[in-house]
Amino acid sequence: MEFQLSLLCLISTIVIALILWRKQKKTLLPPSPMALPIIGHLHLLSTIPHRDFHKLSIHYGPIMHLFLGSVPCVVASTAEAAKDFLKTHESSFSNRITQTVAIEALTYGFQDFFFAPDGPYWRFMRKLCMSELLGGHMLDQLLPVRQQESKRFIQHLLRKGVAGEAVDFGGELMTLSNNIVSRMTVGHTSTENEKDVEEMRKLVADAAELVGKFNISDFIWFLKRLDLQGFNMRLKQTRDRFDAVLDRIIKQREEERRSNKQTDGTRPFKDMLDVLLDIFEDESSEIKLNKENIKAFILDIFVAGTDTTSLTIEWALSELINHPHVLEKARLEIDAVVGKSRIVEESDIKNLPYLQAIVKETFRLHPPGPLLIRESSTSEVVCGYNIPAKTRLFINIWAIGRDPNQWKNPLEFMPERFIDEDGNVHGEFDVRGQSYHLLPFGTGRRRCPAISLALHVLHVNLAALIQCFQLKVNGGDGKVDMEEKPGLTLPRAHPLICVPVPRLSPFPAI
Template sequence: MYIIFLICLISTILIFKLYKSSHVKPHLPPTPFRLPIIGHLHLLSPLPHQSLHNLSIKYGPLFRLFLGSTPCVVASSPEIAKEIFKTHDDAFLNRPHNSIAEYIAYGGKGFIFAPYGPYWKFLKKIIMSQLLNGKTLDILLPVRRDEINRFINYLSQKAKEGKSVELEGALMKLTSNVISRMFMSKRCSEEEDESRDITKIVTEAGEIVGKFNVSDHMWFCKYLDLQGFGKVSKDVHSRLDALMERIMMEHEEIRKHEKGEVKDLLNILIDISEDDSMEIKLNRENMKAFILDIFAAGTDTSAITVEWALAELINHPSVMKKAIEEIEQVVGKNRLLQESDIPNLPYLQAIVKESLRLHPTAPLILRSSTQDCIVGSYRIAANTTTLVNVWSLGRDPFHWESPLEFMPERFEEKQLDVRGQHFQLLPFGSGRRMCPGTSLGLLMVHVTLGVMIQCFEWKAGENGNLTSVDMEEGIGITLPRANPLVCVPVARLDPIPLPSNS
C-alpha cells in the first residue's frame, strides 16, 4: 500500500508540474542591469543604433530597456522584425509619444505622428491615390528633370573651374528644390528672405525633435522644461506656422485668378479640403501638418542616401567602373540618364540597395504597442516603445554573407527589394506605416546618382588628392556622414549633353 501511495503521489506531482509548465505565462525579454531613475540611458552612445546593435550581440535579438521610466524593447533580427511588422502589425501601428514633435507638428495632425485610426487611414488614402500616385508623379516629372539638369549644370561649372563641391549641401539643395517645386511651384533656394525658406526651418525642427527629451521619459520631469526644448520648439513652430500660412494664402490668391490643370501638390491638397464628398474634412492645421511631413520626410533622406552611395563608389573603383559601363551600354553618351532608364539598369539598382543596406536613413524604426502580444516567445506589454534596429538587420550574418563589405553583386544573386517584404532589408520600414514616399525617393536617388557618375569622375578631397574617403557615421536621426563628402568633379563627357535651356 505504501509503495502504491508513493507512486500515485509522484505521478500527481509530475502531472501538476507538466500542466503548470504548459500554462506558464511567456516571460519578459532579457534586460541589462539598470540604474535608478535613468534606467539604461547610460548604455546609449550618441549613435544609439550602434549601441543597441552591440547590446543585441550580448542579450539577443529581442531585449528590454528602460529609457528613464519608459519601457522599451529592441528588435534586431529579421525574424523578430517580421513578427512585429507582419504577424502582429495591428499591435504596432502607433508612434511613441514625443511631446516636442507633436507640438511642432500641430498636435500630431500630420501623417507621420497621427495615431492609427480613421483620420490616419484617410491621410494614407489621399497620399496613395492622389498626391504620390503614379499619375501625379508623371505629371510632375518635368519638375524633377529640370532640377536634375540644373544640378548637373552647377557641377559642370565647378568642373570647368577645377573647384571642389561639398556634396551634402549641394544634394540637399537639389532635393529641397524638387520637393518645394512639386509641392508649391517654387524653388526654396531662390528665397532671399531666410524666414521664407521652409527647408531651413524644417531642418531646425528635425534637429530639436531628434534630441532626447528628459520630460518625455522621466515622469517627475513631465511638466518641466529642463533642457529648454519647449521654448525652442515654440519658436520653431511659430516661425513655421507663419510661413505655412503665407504659402497657403499665396496659393489661394493664385487659385482665384487661375483655373485649370493642377500645377502642384498643394493645389491637390486644397482641392481635397474643399471637396464636401470627402469622409473627413481637412482644416487649415491638417494641411499645414501635412506640408511639414512632406518636407521633413523628403529632403535630407534622399540627399544623404546619394552621398553615402557615392562615397562607397569612390572607395570601390571596380564597382564604379562596372556601373559606368552599364550606363554607357544602356543610355550612351549623347543624352542624360532618365527615370525611364532605371528598370534597364539592374547594377545601378543593386548599388542603391547595397548602400541602403549599410546606410539606412532611418536606422531605427519606432513604434508603440497598443496591446499585449507575444513576440519571439516573449511578452510585450501594451504601451511599450518598440525600436526595430534596421541598421542591425542589414548586418545580420545569418542573412548576409560578409555583411560589412560593400558588394552590390549580392543583389544580382538575391532578388530582394526594399519595399518592406524582405525583413533583412527595411530602409523604408514595413507594414501599414511604411514610408508612402518610397517610389519618389527611389526615383530621385537612382537618377541623381546615375547622372553624377555618368557625367563626372569624382576626385575625393578639397584638392582631389585622396584615394579613399572615411565612412564614419554622424549624429542625427537620418544617419548623416560624420564628415561631409567633398570632391572635385572632373567631366567624363565633353560636352555634357544638357538641354539647351538648362
C-alpha cells in the first residue's frame, strides 16, 4: 500500500512537471494567431504571402509563430529581428529551405549550389563562385559581353521608338538579362543557337513559377505522396526540357574542347561552363563534380540572374514614370556627368549618386525576393523566444522596407533618403548584406553570390534608359499601376507597356 502510494505520488509529480514544462515551453514560443486543425494557419494566407505576413505582424508583433499545415514557421518583420536570426544565430539558420517538391526536382535532388545543405560541397562551390565563377576577374573579362548586349538592347528600343511602337518592357528586360546570363554562362549570343536561347527563356519563367507557386503537398504531411495540383507532371516536363537543352549544350562544348586540345586552339575566354567542366575533368579536384551538379548550378544562375534583375529595372522605371520630378533629376545628373554625345557606361556609375539612390529606393519598396527563407538546424532562443529545430524562418524583406519605425514616410518613393548633405550616397545603407534594413540580396554566408554582376547590369541599363528615352504611356493620366502578382520574386501584375521615344538628337552612335 505504501509502495503504491509512493508510486502514485511519483507519477503525479512527473505528470504535473510535464504539464508545467509544456506550458512553459509554449509560452516561450512567439505569439501566434488561432490555428485550425490540419491546415494550421494556411487559411490566413493568400497568393501574396509577404503582404499577409505584414498584416499579421501588426497584430502579433515583429516575431510570430505559425503552422503552415504541419510545417512550423516563424516570421520576422523588423530589421532588429532579422539581425538576431541571421547574424547572432547565423550558424543555426544557414540552410535555405529545401523541403519542397519543386526545389527537389529542379535541383536534381539538391545537387545545386543555392539550395545545397551546408557542408563540404556547398563550401567548395561558394569558394568557386567567389574566386572564379562570379569573381572580379570573370566580371572584368566578360565586360564586353555585357556592353554588346546592352547596346543591342538600346538599338532595338531605338528602332521601336522611331517607328512609334509600344514595347512590353518587362519582356524586353527579361530578354536582355537572359542574353547576358546566357553568354556569361554557356557562351551563346543572341543570334547563335536561337532555338536553345528561346527555350531557356521559357524554362526560366516556368522554373521560377513552379518554385514560387503554393503546393499543398509541401505543407500537409499526409498529402506529401499525392499530386493533387498536378505539380509532378509539370516538374518532370520542365526538368526533361531543361535536360535536353543542357545536354546538347554540354555535348557541343565538350566536343569543342576536345577539338581545341587536338589543334592547340583556345576559346576567346572561359565562360562559367568552361570553369565547371575544368573541375569535372580534374581528377585531383577537392570536390568531384558530376553533370547533374553542373546542370543544377546553371539553372540556379539562369533563374536567379534573369528574373530578379529585369524585375528591379521594371519597378524602377514604373516609379520614375509616376514620379517625373525624380526622373528629371536623374536625367540632369546623367547629362552633367556623361553628356549627350555617348551612352552611359559601367565606369560612370560611381559618379552618379542619385541614380544609385534610385536603385536603393527601388530595392526598399520592391525587393527582388520579398521573403528570405531559411530553416533552423538546431533549437535556439532568439529574442527571448524558443525556436525549435526544423522550423522554417521567413524574413519579411518587403515589410522591413515599409517599417515606419525605420523609414520616414515609408510608402513614398523618395531616393533623397539615401543622399547625405554632401550629395553622396549614405554609406549606412549597404545592399550587400551589412545593413539589415535593406537586404535585397540576403546576408551572411548564404547571401546571393552574384551581387556584383546584378548591380553592374541593373545600374548601367537603368541609366541608359533614363538617358536615351522618354517613356510614353498610352492612355489615362500617364501613370502606371503598381500592383503586384504572386511569384517567388516580385513581378508586376500588369505589363509595363510604353513607347520609347528617343530623347537624344542626334542619337549617339552605338
